Amino acid sequence: MRLIFELSKEGKEGFFVKNEDGEIRLPEELIRQEIDELPEVSEREVVSHYLRLSVMNYSVDWGFYPLGSCTMKYNPKVNELVASLFTDAHPLLPEELVQGYLRIFKELEEVLCEITGLDAFTLSPSAGAHGEFAGITIIKNYLEAKGENREVVLIPDSAHGTNPASSALAGYKAVEIPSDEHGRIDLEKFKEALSDRVAALMITNPNTLGIFESNIRKIADLLHEKGAFLYMDGANMNAFLGKVKVSDLGVDVMHLNLHKTFSTPHGGGGPGSGPVGVVKTLEPHLPGPRLVEEKGKLRWVQGEGRIRSFYGNFLVLVKALAYIRELGGRGLKEVAELAVLNANYLRAKLSKKYRISYETPTLHEFVLTDDTFRDKVSTLDVAKRLLDYGLHPPTIYFPLIVHGALMIEPTETESKETLDEFVNAMLKIAEEAETNPELLHEAPHVTPVRRLDEVGAARNPILRYIKPE
Ligand SMILES: *Cc1c(COP(=O)(O)O)cnc(C)c1O
Numbered sequence: 146m147r148l149i150f151e152l153s154k155e156g157k158e159g160f161f162v163k164n165e166d167g168e169i170r171l172p173e174e175l176i177r178q179e180i181d182e183l184p185e186v187s188e189r190e191v192v193s194h195y196l197r198l199s200v201m202n203y204s205v206d207w208g209f210y211p212l213g214s215c216t217m218k219y220n221p222k223v224n225e226l227v228a229s230l231f232t233d234a235h236p237l238l239p240e241e242l243v244q245g246y247l248r249i250f251k252e253l254e255e256v257l258c259e260i261t262g263l264d265a266f267t268l269s270p271s272a273g274a275h276g277e278f279a280g281i282t283i284i285k286n287y288l289e290a291k292g293e294n295r296e297v298v299l300i301p302d303s304a305h306g307t308n309p310a311s312s313a314l315a316g317y318k319a320v321e322i323p324s325d326e327h328g329r330i331d332l333e334k335f336k337e338a339l340s341d342r343v344a345a346l347m348i349t350n351p352n353t354l355g356i357f358e359s360n361i362r363k364i365a366d367l368l369h370e371k372g373a374f375l376y377m378d379g380a381n382m383n384a385f386l387g388k389v390k391v392s393d394l395g396v397d398v399m400h401l402n403l404h405k406t407f408s409t410p411h412g413g414g415g416p417g418s419g420p421v422g423v424v425k426t427l428e429p430h431l432p433g434p435r436l437v438e439e440k441g442k443l444r445w446v447q448g449e450g451r452i453r454s455f456y457g458n459f460l461v462l463v464k465a466l467a468y469i470r471e472l473g474g475r476g477l478k479e480v481a482e483l484a485v486l487n488a489n490y491l492r493a494k495l496s497k498k499y500r501i502s503y504e505t506p507t508l509h510e511f512v513l514t515d516d517t518f519r520d521k522v523s524t525l526d527v528a529k530r531l532l533d534y535g536l537h538p539p540t541i542y543f544p545l546i547v548h549g550a551l552m553i554e555p556t557e558t559e560s561k562e563t564l565d566e567f568v569n570a571m572l573k574i575a576e577e578a579e580t581n582p583e584l585l586h587e588a589p590h591v592t593p594v595r596r597l598d599e600v601g602a603a604r605n606p607i608l609r610y611i612k613p614e
Pocket residue numbers: 214215272273274275305307349378380381402417419
């Protein structure tokens with residue numbers, strides 16, 4: 146496909162704002178005479194160009210997207226419709242004119258407390274990692290207010306990569322705790338690392354292997370004995386929505402990814418939302434603004450610090466509340482049950498030809514290793530070959546603790562037919578790896594572009610078109 150610059154032809158115009166005499170009907174000051182190198186194309190060409198580009202891409206609405214850890218699920222369109230009803234208020238409007246809008250924030254805070262068992266939520270953070278940073282900073286501010294300057298945050302090696310990054314940004318030293326042979330935290334190593342220099346343990350649960358940390362209550366108790374906190378990364382919440390309240394597990398702080406679990410698509414650069422919930426002790430340290438209710442009226446008060454402008458990504462919050470209320474308690478539970486069922490269906494089917502990294506039962510995702518095909522093809526080859534079958538590949542080479550990992554998360558929204566299509570493609574690929582590895586080395590064969598130099602593109606992006614001489 147050609148670049149829009151290559152479609153350009155001198156003198157072509159893409160808009161119709163001229164009168165009968167050919168004069169442009171725009172105020173003089175808005176008319177620029179010369180813009181170097183801007184493509185000159187017709188409106189029709191612009192529309193075709195971008196529409197074609199859009200259909201060359203893959204998306205959650207296009208098809209199956211089993212990208213482990215990412216929860217790339219289908220999101221019901223009715224919630225977009227609901228959100229579209231709330232687009233006309235400016236964030237600077239006086240509170241008395243937007244009581245209904247404020248009620249949405251309030252209700253969402255309340256249902257998130259209900260779902261998690263935590264005592265208070267801030268809806269400000271714009272993403273999961275932003276929530277992690279806010280959550281760890283809340284712990285830090287609490288400890289510092291008590292005169293304690295702890296330096297360390299413990300992080301299992303099966304955690305999501307953002308966890309150590311957020312701890313470091315918040316000013317802590319991230320110390321890694323290895324996993325045991327079952328893919329859970331090594332309790333002995335954890336106990337060795339635990340001291341009164343530790344501010345928190347940050348745990349992704351279920352972890353990036355899809356394994357539930359069954360010792361989490363014990364871990365929480367050990368932390369609390371040392372005056373440290375348990376931070377749980379709740380981005381994998383669709384694995385046990387409605388099944389467990391994290392407060393019962395001893396969790397003190399947790400973020401949720403509304404743009405994964407609660408009806409906003411994840412990816413594409415946002416907007417997202419990563420609300421943070423805390424136990425009562427930490428509530429005074431939630432970032433502002435905080436909502437308070439007096440005589441039935443809601444208003445904002447400044448809390449401790451602020452982590453973004455205004456009040457969070459409001460329309461993402463609207464969609465989450467609409468989704469939660471549509472599903473209700475039973476529906477949310479069903480989300481978790483289906484997410485786990487779908488993942489375990491794939492795990493059972495694929496384990497006939499691929500090796501599962503850990504025998505431990507998994508919830509909403511699982512990880513394959515490259516053990517069975519390593520001498521013939523690479524994990525990357527398998528992933529690229531899936532593109533030829535019209536399917537998005539799983540996450541690859543992550544988590545790092547699994548050699549040649551393929552991390553598969555089907556989510557709850559896919560039908561058995563779709564799962565079977567994926568299974569068939571994966572089994573066929575396993576066969577091709579035996580009989581015709583060359584086919585995989587050169588895959589994909591049918592996509593608009595083949596193997597790209599992603600690292601080169603990220604390190605040396607070419608952002609400006611330079612016309613060939
Ligand atoms: C996606 C994810 C995050 C980060 O969320 P972002 O919104 O992408 O910042 C953190 N932890 C886990 C387990 C995740 O899956």
